[in-house]
Ligand SMILES: *[C@@H]1O[C@H](CO)[C@@H](O)[C@H](O)[C@H]1NC(C)=O
Ligand SMILES: *[C@@H]1O[C@H](CO)[C@@H](O)[C@H](O)[C@H]1NC(C)=O
Ligand SMILES: *[C@@H]1O[C@H](CO)[C@@H](O)[C@H](O)[C@H]1NC(C)=O
């Protein structure tokens with residue numbers, strides 16, 4: 001063996017050792033940690049991480065109830081079986097801005113569902129969110145009698161209907177008209193929370209009493225206020241409730257609680273927040289394995305908070 005070859009072989013052995021070592025080190029990072037370290041983007045929303053999951057983030061990287069479906073470049077979330085478009089996420093404040101896609105354009109939705117939050121308290125309305133009451137399938141005013149056809153025998157007078165599809169009633173109560181599946185009906189919407197206004201309820205109950213369905217929606221308070229202040233264009237302001245639909249399209253705020261404080265502690269210790277779908281508990285994924293709340297420090301001591 002030529003002595004000049006020795007340093008080369010030695011170098012080769014070291015490289016091989018380092019490569020094997022590096023491979024061992026890389027594969028020792030827990031897969032769940034690696035997967036939950038990823039964020040995803042959908043449409044305009046970037047950096048979607050915990051508590052959300054979906055796309056290439058498996059369910060164990062998020063919290064149950066926080067699945068986002070990316071559809072037509074909109075992130076969608078389903079709360080109490082109702083679909084919402086996610087318009088924005090503010091991770092640092094745990095805020096979500098959502099809107100109902102079924103009220104885009106006008107109020108004449110075919111399926112009528114309330115905006116209801118889950119009873120477990122995963123979401124809460126932000127203080128600038130207010131409720132909107134919509135009343136559907138209210139009776140139409142009677143048609144005017146046909147007087148221009150002389151050969152028609154006289155029709156019996158139509159009995160007066162108690163409910164009239166009236167015009168602008170006041171700044172809080174307005175009407176709209178829908179034609180859904182060939183049926184035309186009046187609708188009303190009310191941009192005030194009725195609790196605490198018993199006199200007002202008594203005044204309007206005659207109009208609303210026989211409406212077939214009531215739907216409670218949520219809207220951004222300042223959007224509703226500016227809609228109320230805007231003078232209505234005449235003669236036909238927003239026949240299908242387009243004004244309100246525009247305000248609804250801006251979305252409303254939700255605050256989330258998905259084991260927020262546990263997640264803060266987990267992140268503080270260098271872990272990735274997640275959820276153990278077997279034990280149904282929060283999980284903190286660390287580079288070696290999952291822990292209940294926090295990652296151990298390199299010396300094996302748990303970080304205390
Ligand atoms: C986790 O993600 C960050 C930022 O995307 C990246 O810098 C880091 O290398 C990732 N860590 C691991 C272990 O993949
Ligand atoms: C919406 O909620 C209100 C109040 O709880 C209820 O009266 C109404 O029937 C609900 N509407 C629908 C469509 O479920
Ligand atoms: C409506 O008002 C009542 C009482 O003032 C309050 O308890 C309730 O939370 C309000 N609802 C909304 C959606 O603001």
Ligand SMILES: *[C@@H]1O[C@H](CO)[C@@H](O)[C@H](O)[C@H]1NC(C)=O
Nearest residue numbers: 097126128220222223252253
């Ligand atoms: C409500 O609308 C106002 C004014 O446009 C905006 O500043 C605020 O961020 C909105 N709130 C939410 C929760 O979207």
Ligand SMILES: *[C@@H]1O[C@H](CO)[C@@H](O)[C@H](O)[C@H]1NC(C)=O
Nearest residue numbers: 121122256257258259260261
């Ligand atoms: C968040 O939820 C947890 C239980 O899941 C509860 O203990 C905690 O008080 C909630 N925090 C807030 C701010 O509601």
